[in-house]
C-alpha cells in the first residue's frame with residue numbers, strides 16, 4: 001500500500017491524575033504527530049498536485065485547522081479532573097481543552113484519529129483516507145492507531 005506521512009509538532013500540557021508516579025503532576029510535552037494517508041495518486045497533467053496522493057501543504061493546513069492549532073499551547077485535561085479544571089477555569093482566557101478520557105498518549109492518539117479521519121476522508125472526491133496516526137509524547141514513548 002502506498003502511503004504518505006506528514007509530521008506536525010505541538011506543545012501541550014497534561015497530567016494523568018491517578019498515575020502512580022511523576023505523571024500525576026501537571027507537565028508538558030512537545031508532541032509529534034504523524035499523519036499517514038493513503039489514496040489514489042492524482043494523474044492529471046497540469047494540476048498542482050499531479051503525481052501526489054495529497055499535497056503536504058494541504059495536509060498541514062487541514063490538520064492545523066481541525067486539531068493542531070486547537071491543542072497547541074493548550075492544557076489538555078480530563079473532564080473528571082475537577083481540581084485541575086477548577087484551577088484552569090480560574091485563569092481568564094486560559095487555553096484549555098477538556099476531553100472525556102484521561103490524556104494518555106493512547107487516548108490522545110485515538111481522539112486525533114477520530115477527528116482527522118473525518119477531515120481527510122474522501123477529500124476532493126478522491127479515494128483518500130487516513131491510514132494511521134502516530135503520536136509521540138516523548139522521543140521514547142508513542143502510540144499508533146490505524147483504521
Ligand SMILES: Nc1nc2c(c(=O)[nH]1)N=C([C@H](O)[C@H](O)COP(=O)(O)OP(=O)(O)OP(=O)(O)O)CN2
Nearest residue numbers: 015016022023029103104105106137138139140141
Ligand atoms: N502507556 C502510557 N504510559 C505512560 C503515559 C502514557 O500516556 N501512556 N504517560 C506518561 C507520562 O505522561 C510521560 O509522558 C512519560 O514519561 P516518562 O515515562 O518519564 O517518559 P520519558 O520518555 O520522558 O522517559 P525516559 O525515562 O526519559 O525515557 C507515563 N506513562
Ligand SMILES: [Zn+2]
Nearest residue numbers: 014023027029
Ligand atoms: Zn506526560
